[in-house]
Amino acid sequence: MKLSDSGAGRASLLAVLLLAVVAAVVGSASGQGDPQTLNVSTSGDRSERIETIQIGRKAGATTKVAMSIPPRRVGAVHPGDTLQANAEVEVSTTCLEPMPQCVGRSYTYSPFVRGKLVLGSSANAKGDEATFAISGWKKLQCAQDLPNRNHHCVLVLPGASRTIGANQQLPCVQCHVNLLIDTYHGGAKQGQKLVIGTDSDDGTISQDKGRVYAAVFHPGPPPDARVLRSTNPQTRRLPVSGNSPDRRVIFSLRLPSLKAGEQLVIDAKATAKLGGLPYNALIQSQLILSEKPNSIKRSGNSAKVSATEGQVSDLNGFNCTRGRSAHPDPCEIRKAGMLAVIRDARRKTLKGTGPRVPIYLNLVAATKAVYGGERRSGDALRIGKGGYIQAYRYGAELGR
Structure with missing residues (x-):
């Protein structure tokens, strides 16, 4: 009995030690036990990566990355972290009638404009396989028809937040935070464009009118x-x-x-x-x-x-x-x-x-x-x- 009890005791001790090691490894991988940290970042001045985007005939046909925060600013991102992000981008419709200073071909319809914030494997990442969504799509329709023509519209994505699941497979180790932009209308034709920024009377495009921001809480959720x-x-x-x-x-x-x-x-x-x-x-x-x-x-x-x-x-x-x-x-x-x-x-x-x-x-x-x-x-x-x-x-x- 004593030998049997001693063997059982050793087995129990080994089991406890094994569980402790496993718990330590899991805790280390998830960031549990580490002091919580926060890193905020921004895409900074002159964030726009493109001047125009082709207006597609349906949603998703011409999606582009309008702005991006590079990994060196975003910092490390791990399963269990909480991501918060927000963004502003100004867009402009172009001429109602053909003119030499028009940006692309003129149009009279009012295009839809959508924006979405994602983690991406590169500054050009936009597809589902290369991104992890932080927000859903936010949409507006920038009016072209007079007398209620917007011409300039501002799409704001405030307060996006998502916690990465412990078993979530991210598309990146060093991640970008990208603002995707998409524009479409059923009457769109080739060469009709939406300006990212503003267009002036002489056809020049002005930018530096928006940026992306990100906060990484490691691990999540955010503290009070x-x-x-x-x-x-x-x-x-x-x-x-x-x-x-x-x-x-x-x-x-x-x-x-x-x-x-x-x-x-x-x-x-x-x-x-x-x-x-x-x-x-x-x-x-x-x-x-x-x-x-x-x-x-x-x-x-x-x-x-x-x-x-x-x-x-x-x-x-x-x-x-x-x-x-x-x-x-x-x-x-x-x-x-x-x-x-x-x-x-x-x-x-x-x-x-x-x-x-x-x-x-x-x-x-x-x-x-x-x-x-x-x-x-x-x-x-x-x-x-x-x-x-x-x-x-x-x-x-x-x-x-």
């Missing part, structure tokens, strides 16, 4: 964040500009005592109403950091706390129309972004000395008349209720 939010607008009126833009702060959020290593996930929304104005209006907006709640300037300490010099999102815009379109009155302004803090916000930020100072996250906008009646002195869009600006603030201890 300090949520800062403001629902009090700085103004209820957005003046219709004359010859030069009259930029105003619509919402402002105080960010006290920012510290190096902190990371922020940002979201904002406002509603602008044309009211009785006899014309459509181009509305342009941007998220910035500033030293004051009513300032439209990225200067001083606000330009020194991040590598983006106080720029959180790019300036882009759309035509807000009185009738049915992708952006009908009342028009929703939606912004999204992420930010990594690289220096403490102090009176002398570059030197790292002096008392801590607040930085303000400002939603800035401007508008001008684009089609319809004549602009009059004192004209303004009204800012409606229900808007906000908010930041999910994650501590420096999560920095990789």
Whole structure:
């Protein structure tokens, strides 16, 4: 009996040790037991990879990668991690009638435009076998028909989030975060294109009007964040500009005592109403950091706390129309972004000395008349209720 008991004891001990080893291996593979980390990244300035995209006759026929964050910025991605991503992209329809300055062939129909965020095996990855979806498709129809022609439309994909399953097979070891774009209409013909960015009267294309952002929580799910939010607008009126833009702060959020290593996930929304104005209006907006709640300037300490010099999102815009379109009155302004803090916000930020100072996250906008009646002195869009600006603030201890 003693020999038998001793053998059973050794077997039990070996079984326990084996289970411990297996658990350690599994835990190591999934990231369990490691300190949780967060890495936020962006595609940065001049993110657009293409100037135009052929309009297909059905969804998915001409899908392209519009923007991409490279692996060196995204960082490592593992099963069990949670991915968050958001993006903005401005697109423009081209001429209604044939003209020498048209980008491609003219068309009068209103094309559908879709966007989707994915992990990709390369900067060109777009198919299911080479990607892992972070978001679903988001769609709008950019109106061409007068008098409610959008011409410029902004597609925003805010708040996409997905946790990678423990047994999920990813298409990449070093992954890109790609924004796929797709445009189509049943009446499309060869040579008819959608512009990624804006086209001017002389046919030139301007870009740097959007970017992609990504956050990788290793492992997921994300920890609780300090949520800062403001629902009090700085103004209820957005003046219709004359010859030069009259930029105003619509919402402002105080960010006290920012510290190096902190990371922020940002979201904002406002509603602008044309009211009785006899014309459509181009509305342009941007998220910035500033030293004051009513300032439209990225200067001083606000330009020194991040590598983006106080720029959180790019300036882009759309035509807000009185009738049915992708952006009908009342028009929703939606912004999204992420930010990594690289220096403490102090009176002398570059030197790292002096008392801590607040930085303000400002939603800035401007508008001008684009089609319809004549602009009059004192004209303004009204800012409606229900808007906000908010930041999910994650501590420096999560920095990789």
